[in-house]
Amino acid sequence: MMQTPKEILMIHQANNETRHIYMDVRHSAHPKPSWYGESVGHFEGDELVVDTIGFNDRTFVDVTACPTQPSCT
Numbered sequence: 001m002m003q004t005p006k007e008i009l010m011i012h013q014a015n016n017e018t019r020h021i022y023m024d025v026r027h028s029a030h031p032k033p034s035w036y037g038e039s040v041g042h043f044e045g046d047e048l049v050v051d052t053i054g055f056n057d058r059t060f061v062d063v064t065a066c067p068t069q070p071s072c073t
Helices: none
Strands: 007-012 017-023 038-044 047-053
Touching: none
Parallel strands: 017 038
Antiparallel strands: 007 017, 038 047
């Protein structure tokens, strides 16, 4: 993880994936749907709180592809 005053980057080195969490801002009015969506965050004390919207229909929660796949019933 890397942190600046405006953004936190979560970097997963095994897959070269990066999640951007923009700090202390509002969500875009119409975020473009993507695998990771649009994440905004703020601190409550020393706890990071992140809200993410704008996932596309390929996004999944875990390695079993839940909740978007029929096998998750």
